[in-house]
Amino acid sequence: MWVADEQQRAMLDTVRRLCDRDIRPYVQEMDEKAEFRREIFNRFGELGLTGILIPEEYGGLELGYSTSTLVLAEIASVSAAYAVSIMVHWLCAAAITTFGTEDQKQEYLPRLASGELMGAWSLTEPNAGSDAASLRTAAAHQDDGYILNGTKSFISNGGAADVYVAFTRTSADRYSGITAFIIEKGWPGVSFGKKENKMGIRACDTRSMIFEDCYVPTSKRLHEEGQGFRVAMTMMDAGRINNAALTLGIAQGAMREAVKYAQEREQFGKKIGDFQGVQFMLADIKVGVETTAAIVARAAYKKDHGLPVTADASVAKMYSADVAMRAAENAVQIHGGYGYMKEYPVEQFFRDAKIFQITEGTNQIQRVIIAKRMLQGEV
Template identity: 45%
Template sequence: MPDRAPQPVDRQLPTDEARELLSLVRDIAQREIAPKAAEEEDASRFPREVFTLLSDSGLLGLPYDTEYGGGEQPYEVYLQVLEELATARLTVGLGVSVHTLAAYGLARFGTKEQQAAHLPAMLGGGLLGAYCLSEPAAGSDAASLRTKAVRNGDSWVIDGTKSWITHGGIADFYTVMARTGADGPRGITAFLVPGDAEGLSAAAPEKKMGMKGSPTAQIHFDGVRVGDDRRLGEEGQGFTIALSSLDAGRLGIAACAIGLAQAALDEAVAYAAGRQQFGRPIGDFQGLRFLIADMATRIEAGRALYLAAARLRDAGRPFSKQAAMAKLHCTDAAMKVTTDAVQILGGYGYTADFPVERYMREAKVLQIVEGTNQIQRLVIGRHLLGPESR
């Protein structure tokens, strides 16, 4: 089959600086990320050197203040960077999104002293972050978490287990939600915990159906002591910090989902243009053309939805409902588009010789992480109808 290079996405960007930034990201993605993606995913290898390169290039702190080493880019631009990275390899795009999520609590709720002490290394110093909210018995019902932090003088002692932690065991810092008070959301406080803290350990990484290069593991806290200067926000403010973080993080997942779907569409279009059956390319057949048209439409609609939510956020307007809608639509679209890409490639699509089978396996987790799509529907319903009757 002839080599058919995918066409770059026609992006609407607000500034020349943003256009240059996306060009840099696309170059890094094509040279340093995409060529090794299949081999490294198959070997369950995390590309730490890629994250060092991204940090050195100023790409791990894009939405944060330049005062602390960030890029001070609007979310409209940052999310399109994530999309480009996820198109090359979801492990990288999602990893940047998780790192940004882990830095959010400090950047948004930390004191000036805390930000000056920690943000520069987190945003441009090569560090990698993780976000610890979920627990073995507290997933969608995150407010029921049981990891405890008990004050001891001017320190806190943390005990408990967090689960499904992206970058678990390899992160340099963890943003951790722990119970410091009564049951329920008002008894939760956020802490910034160093990855090498005494008493912190990681279980063996989970064996997953996709994203094998991105380690996901339980994190155990056994008498982990952190100073009160590592408490983020006020006591009892942790659940508010968590929800605010997730609103922004869900947009990151939406952008990554569209990047993955775009990769699947590019592969399907190239295959349909080159594969001959009955004396002509299979892309000439109406059934396939309609399928590809639907795939492209879902992607464009998802991109417009996450960008609309990002622009609300950039304008300082409420965007929680739109973030849930974007996460819901974009991840469902990724699942559908990647499944259809496998169908277009037929038997070849079911083999590891082509990447679409990996894309389909990877797409599934996006419907689960940072709030399942059932939770997104609850969030949207509450915005439209108010809380459920009890």
């Protein structure tokens, strides 16, 4: 992936060393055990990665999405699960940065930047997936605060994170009836369901988040009452750009393993990489990786410079997810029967890639968003 400057190169070298030392040797074991290790997240914090999007005045690096996308791709090329963990942490921090009061920023951002706190995003519900506005978790007024009741589902970092940006319904209005809150693990009335037994991304904890008469003071409301849908949709642009970078990393990891195997495996007296059929699959992976890198870089640039980016974010998210799925499939095919075995990384890339055609708006929903933005003049 193209890297613009020496600062980014130095950071990626550091991230690569961390992944090679602390993640790669254990990635298969953590996947099989569905085991998230907080000490790896803490290492991200020690390197400043947890604060990469947080302003310097709150202890972050404030390097923008052109850098965060490079970092995510590098991590995901080894472990998509740990890339998800830091990605949703960034999403939580970015929401507080963008919509939080000064007191909220002072309270949470320095500790999110350092990695002392892990963040998460709590939007999805059992009956509110792509249709986020249909959420039902209720927030009723009581004294100087709210009482929350309801269940969130498929929360990445669920139960592991310390701070959550959660979305609730404060009135019946479909869009202006949604309000966001900052929620802390350990508060009375907050609990978590069982760890989901997932197909992929297994080393990132995914759980339901349950509110039972949970009192939340008004001081923890994020932005104004009724503005939660705006908060969610604004942050979705950022989330989808980082999501695209993550799936680019999966494709890069699959490409690395496919090339390595094609150079080593022999059949019919020569390396399988000498066969045109294998070369075609390798070329297809490379084309997908390079075009995705360009699309992600464009979206990140526009986000960093305050330009309209909703369509670009959806293009990047949709295209990158499809590229990752095809790259992983081709990598498995190049490995033959061995690609179906857990001893080889490509089967995990294949399992990990699938969820990104679904999460943060399915690829079908992305096509709807892209077309609507085109018709509105965002081209």
